[in-house]
Amino acid sequence: MLGLWGSKxxxxxxxxxxxxxxxxxxxxxNRLFGQWAEAADVDFIALGGTRMFCEGVDxxxxxxATGKLQDDGSMAIFDLKEKELGILAKEGKNS
Known part of the structure; x- marks a missing residue:
């Protein structure tokens, strides 16, 4: 479960x-920081971040709020309402 998802x-x-x-x-x-716990999925606990304004950045x-590992190793990211926000590839480029 440890590792990098997305691209630096x-x-x-x-x-x-x-x-x-x-x-x-x-x-x-903005930088993000917090805790994570492994359950059926990955729970992000008290995820916080800096609050700089960056024009044009989504x-x-x-x-x-949670991450769900996909069969291809990527992680689908969901908010508190379980709406999919995006997908991060395992140690690679985003999709």
């Missing part, structure tokens, strides 16, 4: 699940 290329969204239960990432503009990843 300039202004691309990504999340990294760390061994100590922390999650760090970027929504394309900050969908900052609304992440």
């Amino acid at each position: 290329d300039h202004r691309q969204p990504w999340l990294e699940l760390l061994h100590d239960g922390r999650v760090v990432g970027l929504d394309g503009c 900050d969908w990843l900052s609304r992440a």
Whole structure:
């Protein structure tokens, strides 16, 4: 379950699940941080972030509540209302 989803290329969204239960990432503009827990899916706990304004950046990843691993290794990201926000590829480019 540990690893990087998304791309650390300039202004691309990504999340990294760390061994100590922390999650760090970027929504394309702002840094994200919090905790994660493994259940049937990945639960993001107290996910917070910086609040800089970046024109033209879609900050969908900052609304992440859960992640669901897909058969191809990617992670679908959902908000609190279980609406799919986007998909992060496993250590690669976003789709």
